[in-house]
Amino acid sequence: xxxxxxxxxxxxxxxxxxxxxxxxxxxxxxxxxxxxxxxxxxxxxxxxxxxxxxxxxxxxxxxxxxxxxxxxxxxxxxxxxxxxxxxxxxxxxxxxxxxxxxxxxxxxxxxxxxxxxxxxxxxxxxxxxxxxxxxxxxxxxxxxxxxxxxxxxxxxxxxxxxxxxxxxxxxxxxxxxxxxxxxxxxxxxxxxxxxxxxxxxxxxxxxxxxxxxxxxxxxxxxxxx
Numbered sequence: 001x002x003x004x005x006x007x008x009x010x011x012x013x014x015x016x017x018x019x020x021x022x023x024x025x026x027x028x029x030x031x032x033x034x035x036x037x038x039x040x041x042x043x044x045x046x047x048x049x050x051x052x053x054x055x056x057x058x059x060x061x062x063x064x065x066x067x068x069x070x071x072x073x074x075x076x077x078x079x080x081x082x083x084x085x086x087x088x089x090x091x092x093x094x095x096x097x098x099x100x101x102x103x104x105x106x107x108x109x110x111x112x113x114x115x116x117x118x119x120x121x122x123x124x125x126x127x128x129x130x131x132x133x134x135x136x137x138x139x140x141x142x143x144x145x146x147x148x149x150x151x152x153x154x155x156x157x158x159x160x161x162x163x164x165x166x167x168x169x170x171x172x173x174x175x176x177x178x179x180x181x182x183x184x185x186x187x188x189x190x191x192x193x194x195x196x197x198x199x200x201x202x203x204x205x206x207x208x209x210x211x212x213x214x215x216x217x218x219x220x221x222x223x224x225x
Contacts, residue, residue, distance in 0.1 A: 021069045022069065023045040024044070024045050024063075024065075064131060067114065096193050097193065099173065103176060103177065118136070140170050144165075147165050147166055176193065
């Protein structure tokens, strides 16, 4: 019985940490790392100052934990179309359509926490830069694999440089999330994504004009504000 009770307390403790990480994640997402104070984190999350330093070591440690949580909980939903080993051109289109659909939601005009961090924090904090770089490398690898599959299926031309295309698409993801955070109207985001998809179609002579509505999947499930 004692072991069972201890297990229950441990599970409750883990759930509490996850919930508070989610709350901290939203504070950093809304305000950015530099403009978020320990007092604001304590007020929004219910963490005590001693817990922040005891569990995470510092504000930076808490921020890095929220970045990892964001990768697991939010980014994973958007990456789902690229996750299959046989993902190809249509899955790249679904991936971008999913980002667009999430980005134009009013609460999403905060952009992407990971991409915001790439420009705001990474140049100044090496440990944070490593987390962001790991994500960008993972994204590039998934996009490259999809491009390799697409080339094998002759959805892309046989001489397509898949490394170049993958790097271009990573840059497009960054650009889309920066636009999402700007005052640009939703139509600008739509046209941006349609331009990215059209560039992919340009490598496939069998395809014609593209409109985002032709490709968009259902709303990404599980994405959190």
